Amino acid sequence: MKHKIAIVGSGKAGTALDAGLSRAGYEVRFAKKGEIPETASWADVIVLAVPFGAVREVALALKPVADGKIVIDVTNALTPDFQLAMGFTTSGAEELQKLLPRAHVVKAFNTVFALHMSTGKVNGEQLTAFVASDSEAAREIALGLAKAIGFDSVDAGPLKNSRSLESLAFLNIQLSWVLGNGPNVGFKFVH
Numbered sequence: 001m002k003h004k005i006a007i008v009g010s011g012k013a014g015t016a017l018d019a020g021l022s023r024a025g026y027e028v029r030f031a032k033k034g035e036i037p038e039t040a041s042w043a044d045v046i047v048l049a050v051p052f053g054a055v056r057e058v059a060l061a062l063k064p065v066a067d068g069k070i071v072i073d074v075t076n077a078l079t080p081d082f083q084l085a086m087g088f089t090t091s092g093a094e095e096l097q098k099l100l101p102r103a104h105v106v107k108a109f110n111t112v113f114a115l116h117m118s119t120g121k122v123n124g125e126q127l128t129a130f131v132a133s134d135s136e137a138a139r140e141i142a143l144g145l146a147k148a149i150g151f152d153s154v155d156a157g158p159l160k161n162s163r164s165l166e167s168l169a170f171l172n173i174q175l176s177w178v179l180g181n182g183p184n185v186g187f188k189f190v191h
Helices: 012-023 033-042 052-065 092-099 136-149 159-178
Strands: 004-008 027-030 045-048 070-073 104-108 128-133 152-155
Touching (some): 004 033, 027 033, 033 052, 045 052, 092 104
Parallel strands (some): 004 027, 045 070
16 A cells, blocks of 8 residues: 655655655655645655754644654754754654654654655665654554665664664764765665
């Protein structure tokens, strides 16, 4: 079964995931600001691809329709000056789960730069998409979506492991932008 996917956020990450998932044969719709509940109601899977500062507002808009749905959190818990906002005792994904207690929150795609999200590759090399969630069924669906795009999808276990995934994304930003390696970088888990 091909899931219906609503993407909240039409920036670089949301647009890239739309391209990759559409190419893989999924029906994808963008949830525009005033239409978030309506579009999310239609979908089986909701992808949250908004700036971290907008997560709470979007979660409140999703709350009436998110029960039982898979919510894939692509965001990174960063401050406006690009520092880790959460640390190691919680994560943005865990806080999102608290806001949407009856949804199945999944952390995925956040360790990959948006320009590689539509293919899962950098310079012909397959990247790893790490997927964490407390729901095994939701993890399996997100792993399948990542694989369909072209990623090597890796089960990263429970949602608490998103603390490490958000830190890994922070390291990716540091390696790329701060240390001058540029955006054509990414992580590959050899297994």
